[in-house]
Amino acid sequence: MNWLNVCSVSDLQNDSGICALVNGEQVAIFYVKNTVYAVSNFDPFGNANVLSRGVVGDLKGQIVVASPLYKQHFNLATGVCLEDENVILPVYASRIENDTVQIGVTL
Amino acid sequence: MKTKPTLVVIGNGMVGQYFLSQLAESSLKETYQIVTFCEEIRPAYDRVHLSQFFAGKTADDLSLVPEGFFEQNGIRIHLNDKVISVNRANKTVSSEKGITISYDKVVFATGSYAFVPPIIGNNRPSCLVYRTIEDLEQMVAAAKTGKIGTVVGGGLLGLEAAKAVKDLGLETHVVQFAPRLMEMQMDDAGGAMLRHKIENLGIRVHTSKNTREIVAGETCVNKICFVDGEELETDLILFSAGIRPRDELARNSGLAMGARGGIEINNQCKTSDPDIYAIGECALWNGMIYGLVAPGYAMARAVISDLAGEEAHFTGADMSTKLKLMGVDVASIGDAHAKSKGAIVYTYQNGAAEIYKRLVVSSDKKKLLGAVLVGDASGYGTLLQYYLNAIELPENPDSLILPHRSDESVGLGVDALPKSAQICSCFNVTKGDICEAIEAGCKTVDDLKLSTKAATGCGGCGALLKSVLNSELTKQGYEVNTDLCEHFVFTRQELFDLIRVEEIKTFTDLIEKHGKGLGCDVCKPTVGNMLASQWNEFILENAHVGLQDTNDTFLANMQKDGTYSVVPRITGGEINPDMLIALGQVGKKYNLYTKITGGQRVDLFGARVDELPHIWKALIDAGFESGHAYGKSLRTVKSCVGSTWCRFGVDDSVGLAIELENRYKGLRSPHKIKFAVSGCTRECAEAQSKDVGIIATENGWNLYVCGNGGMKPRHGDLFATGLDKETLIKYIDRFLSFYVRTAERLQRTSVWMENMEGGLDYLKSVVIDDKLALCDQLETQMQYVIDTYQCEWKTTIEDESKLKRFRHFINSDQHDENVIFVEERGQIRPANDIERKHFRLTEVA
Numbered sequence: 001m002n003w004l005n006v007c008s009v010s011d012l013q014n015d016s017g018i019c020a021l022v023n024g025e026q027v028a029i030f031y032v033k034n035t036v037y038a039v040s041n042f043d044p045f046g047n048a049n050v051l052s053r054g055v056v057g058d059l060k061g062q063i064v065v066a067s068p069l070y071k072q073h074f075n076l077a078t079g080v081c082l083e084d085e086n087v088i089l090p091v092y093a094s095r096i097e098n099d100t101v102q103i104g105v106t107l
Numbered sequence: 108m109k110t111k112p113t114l115v116v117i118g119n120g121m122v123g124q125y126f127l128s129q130l131a132e133s134s135l136k137e138t139y140q141i142v143t144f145c146e147e148i149r150p151a152y153d154r155v156h157l158s159q160f161f162a163g164k165t166a167d168d169l170s171l172v173p174e175g176f177f178e179q180n181g182i183r184i185h186l187n188d189k190v191i192s193v194n195r196a197n198k199t200v201s202s203e204k205g206i207t208i209s210y211d212k213v214v215f216a217t218g219s220y221a222f223v224p225p226i227i228g229n230n231r232p233s234c235l236v237y238r239t240i241e242d243l244e245q246m247v248a249a250a251k252t253g254k255i256g257t258v259v260g261g262g263l264l265g266l267e268a269a270k271a272v273k274d275l276g277l278e279t280h281v282v283q284f285a286p287r288l289m290e291m292q293m294d295d296a297g298g299a300m301l302r303h304k305i306e307n308l309g310i311r312v313h314t315s316k317n318t319r320e321i322v323a324g325e326t327c328v329n330k331i332c333f334v335d336g337e338e339l340e341t342d343l344i345l346f347s348a349g350i351r352p353r354d355e356l357a358r359n360s361g362l363a364m365g366a367r368g369g370i371e372i373n374n375q376c377k378t379s380d381p382d383i384y385a386i387g388e389c390a391l392w393n394g395m396i397y398g399l400v401a402p403g404y405a406m407a408r409a410v411i412s413d414l415a416g417e418e419a420h421f422t423g424a425d426m427s428t429k430l431k432l433m434g435v436d437v438a439s440i441g442d443a444h445a446k447s448k449g450a451i452v453y454t455y456q457n458g459a460a461e462i463y464k465r466l467v468v469s470s471d472k473k474k475l476l477g478a479v480l481v482g483d484a485s486g487y488g489t490l491l492q493y494y495l496n497a498i499e500l501p502e503n504p505d506s507l508i509l510p511h512r513s514d515e516s517v518g519l520g521v522d523a524l525p526k527s528a529q530i531c532s533c534f535n536v537t538k539g540d541i542c543e544a545i546e547a548g549c550k551t552v553d554d555l556k557l558s559t560k561a562a563t564g565c566g567g568c569g570a571l572l573k574s575v576l577n578s579e580l581t582k583q584g585y586e587v588n589t590d591l592c593e594h595f596v597f598t599r600q601e602l603f604d605l606i607r608v609e610e611i612k613t614f615t616d617l618i619e620k621h622g623k624g625l626g627c628d629v630c631k632p633t634v635g636n637m638l639a640s641q642w643n644e645f646i647l648e649n650a651h652v653g654l655q656d657t658n659d660t661f662l663a664n665m666q667k668d669g670t671y672s673v674v675p676r677i678t679g680g681e682i683n684p685d686m687l688i689a690l691g692q693v694g695k696k697y698n699l700y701t702k703i704t705g706g707q708r709v710d711l712f713g714a715r716v717d718e719l720p721h722i723w724k725a726l727i728d729a730g731f732e733s734g735h736a737y738g739k740s741l742r743t744v745k746s747c748v749g750s751t752w753c754r755f756g757v758d759d760s761v762g763l764a765i766e767l768e769n770r771y772k773g774l775r776s777p778h779k780i781k782f783a784v785s786g787c788t789r790e791c792a793e794a795q796s797k798d799v800g801i802i803a804t805e806n807g808w809n810l811y812v813c814g815n816g817g818m819k820p821r822h823g824d825l826f827a828t829g830l831d832k833e834t835l836i837k838y839i840d841r842f843l844s845f846y847v848r849t850a851e852r853l854q855r856t857s858v859w860m861e862n863m864e865g866g867l868d869y870l871k872s873v874v875i876d877d878k879l880a881l882c883d884q885l886e887t888q889m890q891y892v893i894d895t896y897q898c899e900w901k902t903t904i905e906d907e908s909k910l911k912r913f914r915h916f917i918n919s920d921q922h923d924e925n926v927i928f929v930e931e932r933g934q935i936r937p938a939n940d941i942e943r944k945h946f947r948l949t950e951v952a
Contacts, residue, residue, distance in 0.1 A: 006917070006918050007917045007918050011911070011917050013649075013652060013653065013912070014649075014653065015625070015653040016652065016653040018912075018917045019915060019916055019917065020916055020917050020918050020919075021916040021918060021919040021921060026916075026923070029917075032625070033625075042925075046667065046669075047925075047940075048667065048668050048669035048925060049669055049915075049923050049925050050665070050669040053657065053660060053661070053665075053716075054628070054657075055627070055628035055631055055632065055653070055654075055655075055656065055657075056625075056653065057594075057624075057625050057626045057627035057628060057630075057631060058624045058625040058626070058627065059593065059627055060593070063625070064627075066627070066628035068656075068657035068660075068665055069657075069665070069667070069669075071628060073628075
């Protein structure tokens with residue numbers, strides 16, 4: 001796995017998301033309780049690249065984002081949709097190294 | 108082949124129509140060929156609420172006949188045609204227009220007429236009665252040239268008529284022969300309190316007045332001369348001195364009549380001819396004419412049962428009534444005059460609040476025999492159930508009328524009601540019926556209304572219906588959970604109170620003190636919205652930005668493909684050519700799809716998130732400001748062009764609309780709010796379909812509230828009439844503040860009010876009468892929000908740090924390649940799936 005630098009921690013918004021272009025793919029990056037989560041930015045229900053703009057929170061102990069289009073919830077750690085567990089978002093490895101946000105990609 | 112037997116219903120008033128509607132729902136519809144005659148030019152309408160005709164309702168609004176009713180049910184109606192004879196020997200009825208029909212059964216539903224006392228001069232000009240829509244139209248005509256109107260008769264109908272006269276803008280007098288108003292229902296003290304309250308409304312009441320004659324007036328059209336020598340100059344005179352049965356047709360047919368009129372009927376509502384029934388106000392049962400609609404309906408049901416071969420009895424009806432006379436609550440139950448032997452009376456009188464209550468109970472203090480309520484009729488539902496079901500009274504019966512000053516609960520729990528208890532008297536729905544409907548799956552009051560019709564007549568049983576529902580659901584093990592979400596075990600209103608009282612300014616603070624977990628997409632936007640309503644800080648501040656819902660986050664409306672639409676404010680829908688050109692130029696520059704909205708402004712679609720600040724920079728430079736189309740907040744104040752240009756306009760609707768829109772713009776609320784202002788009663792701005800609607804009249808502004816278009820259209824309720832601008836704005840300030848404080852999340856004003864215990868009356872008592880002593884607070888809060896208004900877009904583009912978020916990628920200036928437009932009718936639109944595939948193929952190729 002290769003770690004690609006994406007942005008600095010100061011670019012992140014607490015309890016909220018941003019979108020980064022990583023290897024040609026749109027990755028939604030969320031910053032919750034000092035931890036970064038990264039999932040695909042593509043909303044498989046609304047068929048649009050919008051998930052980074054969803055509201056972040058927790059439901060029954062799972063950290064989730066709600067799609068801004070039709071409000072389905074996705075577990076940020078596993079990508080699983082709470083309303084339909086057959087729908088799973090691609091999840092990316094992510095970490096913070098020296099104030100830099102990194103996404104892991106396999107070459 | 109034998110044809111179906113013929114059933115003729117004579118008269119299409121409220122009771123006649125109710126009978127037909129019940130027929131249509133029974134199998135009898137197939138058994139009989141049904142014919143009805145209606146002497147008026149329009150089929151049945153709601154005579155009970157006739158005075159609403161002056162409050163802006165039209166004849167169509169008052170209609171009781173659903174569109175297509177007669178056609179769909181195979182009922183033949185002869186409108187504007189009166190039956191003139193019933194030949195019982197040949198079994199035929201004949202009409203004025205020459206139609207003769209053979210009948211098998213006849214139902215008389217000929218109703219009643221207004222009694223005009225035999226006074227000399229009672230046929231002078233502008234001497235009218237109050238009974239039909241045509242009467243009302245004559246009143247309107249007479250009122251145009253007159254200044255003073257007098258109602259002769261101070262009973263129920265008379266006071267209703269007085270309201271109509273007052274609504275017409277005339278100086279209003281009520282002349283009553285008896286020593287008190289509503290002598291049938293009121294005792295002396297209750298009547299006196301009622302009189303006091305009515306007089307406070309500016310109506311002159313003259314009791315114990317015997318009219319000698321009516322002559323030509325000196326300053327008015329007419330002059331009423333009383334036996335005691337006094338005189339009263341008046342233009343319009345309305346007789347409302349009781350009703351008399353319309354029984355001449357039955358009399359001429361040789362049916363048995365009461366000594367003082369009325370068609371005699373037995374318990375099956377049959378007349379002396381077994382093939383002829385009579386129902387409603389033309390019928391005399393046990394020496395009684397019932398001048399109310401509910402007993403008429405009960406008679407109609409008895410006839411239906413009898414025709415169907417079922418055993419049915421009409422055995423009299425309860426004459427208890429509750430009504431609102433010009434904003435004054437009045438109710439009377441059973442033996443109001445305590446005429447029963449050994450009856451014990453309890454009274455409560457509150458001179459300050461102008462409330463009078465009287466209970467009449469049996470000598471053993473166990474049963475309620477009657478009651479009178481003036482000024483506060485909120486206990487009517489409970490008392491009526493005690494009375495009708497002979498439920499044993501609490502140990503101290505007066506606890507039922509004494510004000511509650513502690514937490515003690517004296518209301519009658521709905522569990523105490525037997526299954527047979529009638530909850531809705533308009534449609535005869537019992538508690539048992541409601542329980543059955545709940546077992547069959549009804550879970551909300553709306554479900555129950557649809558399924559049982561309960562609370563869809565006068566609506567008086569709405570609160571009781573809700574109690575039954577809640578109690579039954581709880582019994583079935585449903586938890587009536589009103590928590591906002593898993594993070595807060597509070598309702599929105601409770602959270603709002605916490606935010607306000609503890610001066611909580613951030614979500615983090617609130618969830619730490621009163622919640623648990625991180626929050627979610629339900630509580631975060633709700634709290635963000637409440638914080639904005641209360642403290643009105645910039646919603647994109649770091650502490651708030653993560654709370655905002657999709658649209659608020661980027662101050663624009665997200666569309667299906669992730670692009671946004673932009674709606675600048677165009678106050679009152681007024682825009683000059685330069686601004687219009689500027690708008691067009693922005694649309695052109697950024698290649699936006701443009702559409703005119705229902706709220707009289709322009710929506711620009713297809714803006715990418717990174718384009719939003721540029722678009723808004725251009726708009727703000729041209730003089731526009733945010734339209735808050737993205738927020739749960741005031742959207743638009745729609746207006747017609749008003750008196751400035753319109754030939755019919757009564758007042759400046761555009762001017763008021765602009766002033767109101769500027770006043771309330773930016774106010775965050777539980778849901779979006781729409782206003783409209785019409786310059787006259789033609790109502791071109793459709794104000795009655797808005798949360799707040801205002802219509803100009805000759806007497807000032809009429810305020811309507813809680814209307815709605817959309818999924819569940821609702822006409823707004825008339826809230827106050829003839830207001831000057833200052834009072835109007837005061838009421839709207841209070842109304843909106845109260846809504847913001849107390850509504851549930853995403854609850855429009857219409858549903859908010861429908862779910863409010865006490866409904867419109869309660870809302871009026873809070874906003875107009877300041878019952879909760881809250882109005883100062885409500886106004887202060889509104890003024891605070893107005894004073895702290897900012898254009899959110901202006902603040903945003905002036906702050907570099909806020910602009911960072913307005914890009915699609917944090918690490919690239921590329922655009923989202925999934926956003927693809929195609930052209931249609933000369934403008935862009937999002938590509939559909941097939942077009943996308945095609946686009947990708949050509950891209951790759």
